[in-house]
Amino acid sequence: SYELTQPPSVSVSPGQTARITCSGDALPKKYAYWYQQKSGQAPVLLIYEDTKRPSGIPERFSGSSSGTMATLTISGAQVDDEADYYCYSTDSSGNHGVFGTGTKVTVL
Amino acid sequence: QLQLQESGPGLVKPSETLSLTCTVSGDSISSSSYYWGWIRQPPGKGLEWIGSIYYSGSTYYNPSLKSRVTISVDTSRKQFSLELSSVTAADTAVYYCARMIGSGPFAYYGMDVWGQGTTVTVSS
Numbered sequence: 603s604y605e606l607t608q609p610p611s612v613s614v615s616p617g618q619t620a621r622i623t624c625s626g627d628a629l630p631k632k633y634a635y636w637y638q639q640k641s642g643q644a645p646v647l648l649i650y651e652d653t654k655r656p657s658g659i660p661e662r663f664s665g666s667s668s669g670t671m672a673t674l675t676i677s678g679a680q681v682d683d684e685a686d687y688y689c690y691s692t693d694s695s696g697n698h699g700v701f702g703t704g705t706k707v708t709v710l
Numbered sequence: 711q712l713q714l715q716e717s718g719p720g721l722v723k724p725s726e727t728l729s730l731t732c733t734v735s736g737d738s739i740s741s742s743s744y745y746w747g748w749i750r751q752p753p754g755k756g757l758e759w760i761g762s763i764y765y766s767g768s769t770y771y772n773p774s775l776k777s778r779v780t781i782s783v784d785t786s787r788k789q790f791s792l793e794l795s796s797v798t799a800a801d802t803a804v805y806y807c808a809r810m811i812g813s814g815p816f817a818y819y820g821m822d823v824w825g826q827g828t829t830v831t832v833s834s
Contacts, residue, residue, distance in 0.1 A: 690821065
C-alpha cells in the first residue's frame with residue numbers, strides 16, 4: 603500500500619525555522635495538504651494544494667513541493683507550535699487518501 | 711460558519727457493526743464543491759483515512775477497510791454516515807468527519823473543516 607513518510611520528530615528553538623518533510627512516490631502529480639494536531643484536539647488545516655494557506659493561519663506556516671517531497675516550513679517557530687503535524691495526499695490511482703506517518707514538533 | 715458533529719454509540723461489541731453519523735450545519739452538503747470524509751485515530755497513533763463520499767453518492771474507500779466499510783449520504787437530513795462491520799479491538803479510535811475541498815477529480819481534494827471527533831471503544 604502507498605505510504606507518505608515523515609520524520610518522527612523535529613526539534614527547533616523558539617524563533618528558528620523548522621522544516622517537516624513528506625515523501626511519497628505519487629507527490630509529483632498530487633497535492634499535499636498539511637495539518638496541525640494539538641493534544642486532545644481535532645486536526646487543523648495549515649496548507650492546502652501544496653502551497654496555499656487558509657485564512658486565519660499565520661504567515662509563518664508555508665508549504666512547498668518538489669518532486670517526490672512536500673515540505674512544511676515553520677518560520678520563527680513559537681512555543682505554541684508544539685504539536686503533531688501530518689501531511690495528506692492520494693495514491694497514484696487518485697482514488698485512495700493517505701496520511702503521512704506524522705511528525706512531533708518540539709519547540710525548546 | 712460550517713460545523714460538523716459526529717454522533718453514535720461510544721461502545722460497540724466485538725463482531726458487531728459500528729455506526730456513526732455526521733451532521734453538517736452552516737453549509738450545503740449538496741454542494742458540488744465538496745467531498746465529505748471519515749478519518750480515525752487509534753489511541754496514541756496517527757491519522758487514518760477511512761473513506762469519502764460525494765453528494766451524489768460516489769464513494770472512495772481505504773483498500774484496507776473496503777470489505778467492511780459503507781459510507782452513505784442523506785442530503786435531506788444534511789448528514790453522511792459511516793458503517794464499519796465486524797469490528798475488533800483494533801477499531802477502537804477517535805472517529806472524525808470532515809469536509810473536503812479541492813477541484814477536479816477526488817485525487818486533488820483534502821480535508822479543511824473537521825468535526826470535534828467521537829471516541830468509539832470496541833469491547834465486550
